[in-house]
Each structure stands twice: as structure tokens, then as C-alpha cells.
Amino acid sequence: MLEITSLIVIFLNTLIYTVILALISVGLNMVLGVLKILNLSHGVLLAIGAYLSVTFVRSFLSFGLPIYTTYIALGLAGIIAGIFMGFTVEPIILRRIYERVEIQQLLATFALMLILEDVIKLIWGPQSLVIAEPYLYLGNLNIGGISYPLYYVFLMVVGYFILLITYIFLNTTKIGRIIRSTAFDREISLALGVDVKRVYTYAFTIGATLTTLGGSLIAPTLSLQPGFSSEYIVLSFAVVVVGGLGDIKGAFIASLVMALARTITVMVFPELELAIIFIIMLLVLQLRPEGLFKGGR
Amino acid sequence: MVKTAYKCLIIYACLLLFGFFATRHLQYLLSLSLLYSLVAIGLVILIGYGGLVSFGQGAFYAIGAYSVGLLLKYYGFQNAEILLVLGVLITTLISFLIGLLAARTRKLAFAMITVAFSMIIYTLLVKFYHITGGTDGLRIPAVKLFGILPVRGRDLFMSMSNEYFIIITIFTIILYITEHVINSPLSYALRAVKDAELKAVSLGISPTRVYILAFTYAGFLAGIAGTLYAFLNAHIDPLIAFWTTSGEFVFITILGGITSIYGVFLASILYLFLKTYLIVYTAYYWQFVIGFVILLLILLAPKGLSGIIFKVYIGRKVFRKS
Numbered sequence: 016m017l018e019i020t021s022l023i024v025i026f027l028n029t030l031i032y033t034v035i036l037a038l039i040s041v042g043l044n045m046v047l048g049v050l051k052i053l054n055l056s057h058g059v060l061l062a063i064g065a066y067l068s069v070t071f072v073r074s075f076l077s078f079g080l081p082i083y084t085t086y087i088a089l090g091l092a093g094i095i096a097g098i099f100m101g102f103t104v105e106p107i108i109l110r111r112i113y114e115r116v117e118i119q120q121l122l123a124t125f126a127l128m129l130i131l132e133d134v135i136k137l138i139w140g141p142q143s144l145v146i147a148e149p150y151l152y153l154g155n156l157n158i159g160g161i162s163y164p165l166y167y168v169f170l171m172v173v174g175y176f177i178l179l180i181t182y183i184f185l186n187t188t189k190i191g192r193i194i195r196s197t198a199f200d201r202e203i204s205l206a207l208g209v210d211v212k213r214v215y216t217y218a219f220t221i222g223a224t225l226t227t228l229g230g231s232l233i234a235p236t237l238s239l240q241p242g243f244s245s246e247y248i249v250l251s252f253a254v255v256v257v258g259g260l261g262d263i264k265g266a267f268i269a270s271l272v273m274a275l276a277r278t279i280t281v282m283v284f285p286e287l288e289l290a291i292i293f294i295i296m297l298l299v300l301q302l303r304p305e306g307l308f309k310g311g312r
Numbered sequence: 313m314v315k316t317a318y319k320c321l322i323i324y325a326c327l328l329l330f331g332f333f334a335t336r337h338l339q340y341l342l343s344l345s346l347l348y349s350l351v352a353i354g355l356v357i358l359i360g361y362g363g364l365v366s367f368g369q370g371a372f373y374a375i376g377a378y379s380v381g382l383l384l385k386y387y388g389f390q391n392a393e394i395l396l397v398l399g400v401l402i403t404t405l406i407s408f409l410i411g412l413l414a415a416r417t418r419k420l421a422f423a424m425i426t427v428a429f430s431m432i433i434y435t436l437l438v439k440f441y442h443i444t445g446g447t448d449g450l451r452i453p454a455v456k457l458f459g460i461l462p463v464r465g466r467d468l469f470m471s472m473s474n475e476y477f478i479i480i481t482i483f484t485i486i487l488y489i490t491e492h493v494i495n496s497p498l499s500y501a502l503r504a505v506k507d508a509e510l511k512a513v514s515l516g517i518s519p520t521r522v523y524i525l526a527f528t529y530a531g532f533l534a535g536i537a538g539t540l541y542a543f544l545n546a547h548i549d550p551l552i553a554f555w556t557t558s559g560e561f562v563f564i565t566i567l568g569g570i571t572s573i574y575g576v577f578l579a580s581i582l583y584l585f586l587k588t589y590l591i592v593y594t595a596y597y598w599q600f601v602i603g604f605v606i607l608l609l610i611l612l613a614p615k616g617l618s619g620i621i622f623k624v625y626i627g628r629k630v631f632r633k634s
Binding site: 117121123129132134137245252253288289293294297301 | 359365413416417419420421423424425428429431432439440554555556562563566596597598599602603604605610611
């Protein structure tokens with residue numbers, strides 16, 4: 016029943032879904048690992064990246080620039096959204112709640128999510144938005160009779176490239192090492208002369224930028240509606256839990272596992288498509304309740 | 313205990329009096345806030361006394377509502393009291409089973425298990441649309457309670473609507489029971505486990521068992537609220553199982569000051585009326601205002617609404633429960 020072409024499609028779908036999940040949850044996990052806050056508003060960053068890229072792509076096109084420049088617009092939108100959110104949200108709001116009990120942190124970021132979602136509606140309006148130009152421009156790839164949108168391949172390549180750069184950045188550069196050491200032990204880093212406040216801002220900005228870039232990459236494939244991001248945030252919770260809190264490599268591997276489970280379930284039992292992710296999450300929480308949290312909180 | 317009974321009777325009398333004169337819309341809003349406060353009272357026991365944050369109460373609310381909907385649609389039960397009892401039983405059973413899984417975990421892991429569970433319920437409700445109606449939801453026809461009283465309508469005294477009467481009666485009974493639960497050994501064991509788990513264990517308390525009981529009770533309350541919601545609203549959709557609904561419940565609990573059941577009662581009324589009128593006046597931007605209020609409350613008044621009220625008007629003496 017399974018031919019080679021459908022195997023290739025499964026393989027591609029898995030890799031693409033992995034990169035989307037990984038971009039969100041690596042960002043979320045970075046914030047969780049360094050700032051020790053589970054940021055419920057992280058999903059909105061995805062939406063902000065997506066919506067800003069709508070604006071950028073449209074204005075690029077209205078200036079009469081050729082369609083291939085819209086890919087630059089997507090990247091620019093993601094980076095600008097991430098940096099802007101990073102340097103406003105962390106110093107203004109998150110910094111005030113580090114010392115609070117967990118539940119107040121959760122609620123504060125929940126409030127932030129509500130606020131940001133309505134800010135999106137305020138700026139871009141409540142109707143759904145579509146930018147299909149970058150998606151349609153690349154056309155389709157023909158895999159043994161099945162036509163596959165080439166944009167997904169583009170998304171995959173760029174996404175993995177971003178993840179790779181992040182990995183190299185965290186492991187080889189000085190700032191990356193400082194961020195990791197702060198995540199590992201805040202007090203010791205403070206004692207060694209690390210400006211922890213600034214590291215928090217940087218870590219949040221990097222995490223936010225990864226997610227906004229993810230948002231701008233998936234924007235052309237979706238019809239954007241207010242609130243579409245609250246589904247992605249719970250998906251990334253699942254990934255973060257399965258991969259281990261604060262563990263960035265774990266988040267990537269977990270994204271792969273989740274994506275594989277999802278694509279297989281879509282083929283076998285489509286009704287359980289999303290439920291399977293949360294079932295895995297529940298099982299992992301049951302079977303390794305403490306082990307997963309090692310190194311995190 | 314007599315004092316508790318008087319307190320509940322006074323509240324019941326006030327609610328009845330309100331029902332005689334208020335418009336049907338106001339009665340609907342108040343009924344809905346009573347249902348929200350039922351869920352939030354369960355969370356008071358879980359969060360306030362047990363220290364466990366559940367982001368999955370929306371799932372139990374939805375299970376209660378959907379058991380009514382599905383039993384009506386597929387098995388043709390026409391008696392509201394049977395539907396109510398079955399809905400609550402199913403929800404309590406499921407919350408007991410989830411409690412078995414969740415009670416071993418604490419803090420963030422516990423919150424995550426409840427999120428996972430509520431998202432499983434949500435996705436199942438959405439994806440099995442040939443059974444559950446998917447995102448369109450289910451319509452609930454007006455069935456009769458004890459064969460005489462329709463669950464929706466205006467057959468009662470003055471402007472009192474049936475659904476409002478049923479809901480305030482059940483709410484008052486639950487309030488009375490919950491007062492007893494809060495003064496029971498279970499609640500003291502729960503507080504002991506929250507404050508010092510190891511010490512509680514050495515005194516012979518089993519934290520897992522206590523947490524399972526508390527979780528089941530919270531699920532039981534959410535189940536009652538859910539089944540009544542199905543009767544009240546005539547239409548149910550899967551969004552009530554989404555994690556943001558559970559977030560609303562947690563917010564109401566914290567707004568009410570996490571340890572006070574009368575605090576969450578006031579908080580849910582305030583929250584729902586605020587939300588409804590914000591939707592009326594600002595259309596799309598009610599979340600902005602609510603989020604802004606939550607943020608300000610957290611940054612400026614970490615003890616919640618009852619914390620402010622008691623600090624400002626009544627003083628410390630009355631506020632001894634926390």
C-alpha cells in the first residue's frame with residue numbers, strides 16, 4: 016500500500032512540521048531555560064511575525080519590487096518583529112515578575128497574550144489575511160505523480176539553516192556560552208561578573224526572534240486569523256515537555272518525534288492527528304515526571 | 313455549621329430576589345457567572361488549599377456539557393435529572409482517573425498534564441465531528457426536570473426564569489457542601505501537604521490520595537457546572553475545552569484571592585459582567601482591557617480582589633482564612 020512516493024511525502028511532511036515546531040519550541044525553551052518563566056504569550060510572537068510579514072510583503076509588492084524580493088521581506092519582518100518584541104516585552108513586563116510565585120508568572124504572561132492578541136487585531140484588523148505570492152511563485156515539485164508545493168521545501172531549508180545557526184551561536188560564541196552558563200546557574204554567573212539582566216534580555220530576544228521567524232516563514236502557507244497562534248503554543252508546550260524543560264537539543268529531537276507521530280497518525284487514523292501529540296505528552300509526563308525536568312527548574 | 317447554613321440561605325435569598333426583578337439577560341449572565349464560580353471554587357480547593365495549578369478545568373466543564381449533549385442526541389434521555397446525574401458521574405469518574413495520573417506530579421508538571429488532557433479532549437471534540445458536531449457544536453433541546461419543569465423557559469414566579477432558578481438552587485447546595493469540605497480533615501490534610509509535604513507524610517498523610525480526592529472534587533464541581541451550562545446555553549461548542557477557557561477559570565480564582573470561595577464568587581460575577589459589557593462596547597478589543605487589568609492586578613495587588621477589599625474595608629481580623 017505504501018509506495019515510495021508516499022513515503023517521500025511522509026518524510027517531507029515530517030521534516031517540515033519538525034522545523035515549524037522546533038522554531039517555536041526552541042524559542043520557548045530558551046526563554047524557559049534562561050529566564051525560568053513559562054511564557055504563555057510566546058505563541059503570539061509567532062502571530063506577530065506572521066502578520067508583520069504580511070505588511071512587509073504587501074508593501075514590497077506595492078513598491079513594484081519583483082516577487083522574489085518578498086522572501087527578503089519575510090526574513091526582515093521576522094527579524095524586526097523578534098528584536099522589537101524582545102527589547103520591549105522583557106524589560107517592561109517580564110522583568111517585574113521574576114521574583115513572583117509560579118502562578119502569578121503564568122497569569123501575567125497569559126494577560127500579555129490577551130493584550131498582544133488584541134493589539135494584533137487593532138493593527139491588522141479582525142478579518143483573515145492571505146499573502147500567497149511567495150507561496151505561488153515557487154510553484155510545485157513533481158514527486159512521482161504527486162505535486163508538492165516547492166515553498167515547503169524552501170521553508171524547510173531556511174528553517175533548518177536558522178536552527179543550525181542558533182546551535183552554532185550557542186555553542187561556539189562567547190555570548191552563547193554566557194547565555195548557557197546563566198541558564199545553568201544564575202548565581203554563579205552573577206558572581207563571575209555576568210550582567211544577568213542583559214543576558215535575560217538577549218536570551219528572550221533570541222527566543223522571540225526564532226519564533227517570529229517561524230511565523231513569517233509559515234505566513235504564506237496560512238490564512239491568518241486572530242488567535243491562530245494559541246494552538247501552536249500548546250503544541251510547543253508538548254514539545255518542550257517531551258524534550259525536557261530548558262533543553263534546546265531536546266526540544267529539537269522532541270519536535271522530530273512529534274512531527275513523525277503526527278504525520279503517521281494522519282495516514283492511519285486522521286481523527287487523532289492532534290490528539291496524538293498530547294497523548295505522547297501525557298505519557299512522557301507520566302513515565303518520566305522528574306527525569307524530564309532535570310537541568311531545568 | 314449553623315452559621316454556614318445561614319450564610320448560604322442569605323445568599324440564596326438575595327439571588328432569588330434578584331431573579332424576581334432582573335431581566336432575562338441579566339439572569340443569564342448571573343447564571344453563567346455562578347457556573348464559572350462553581351468551577352473556580354473547585355480551583356480554590358486545588359490551587360488555594362492544595363497548591364496545584366490546574367489548566368484543565370475547561371476539559372471537565374466540556375465533558376459535563378458534552379455528556380448531556382451526547383446522551384440526549386444518541387440515547388434520547390429526556391429527563392433533565394437523569395442527564396444531570398449521569399453527566400456529573402461521568403465527569404467525576406474521568407477526573408478521578410486523570411487525578412490518578414496527575415497526583416504524582418507537582419507544580420509545572422501538574423499544570424502540563426492538565427493542559428495535555430484538556431487539549432486531548434478539545435482535539436477529540438473537534439476531530440470526531442460526525443459524532444460531536446465538530447466546531448459547530450451541539451444543540452441542546454429544552455428537556456424537563458422531574459417531568460414538569462422545563463430547563464429553559466419562564467414558567468415561574470414573576471420574571472424568574474427556570475434555568476436561573478435551577479442554577480441558583482444547585483449553586484447554593486454546592487456552596488454549603490463546599491464549606492463543609494473546606495472545614496473537613498481532607499482540607500487540613502491538603503494544606504499540610506501543600507506547606508510541608510515530607511512532614512505530612514511522616515504524620516501518616518498520603519499526599520497522592522489527598523491530591524486525588526481534591527482533584528476529583530474539583531472535577532465534580534466542574535462537571536456540575538458543565539452539565540448546567542448545557543441546559544443554560546442551549547448550544548455547546550468545543551471551545552470550552554480549549555486551554556484558554558481553563559486560563560479564564562484560573563484567572564477568576566486568582567482574582568478572587570485563591571483561598572476564599574466568596575471571593576471567587578464575586579470575582580466571577582465581576583469578570584463575566586465586565587467581559588460582556590466590554591464586548592458590547594468595544595467589540596473586538598475586550599481581551600485587551602481584561603489582559604491589562606490582570607497585568608495591573610498582578611503587578612500591583614498580588615493578593616487578589618478579596619485581598620484588596622479586606623485590606624481596605626474590613627481589616628485583618630476577618631481575613632483569617634488565608
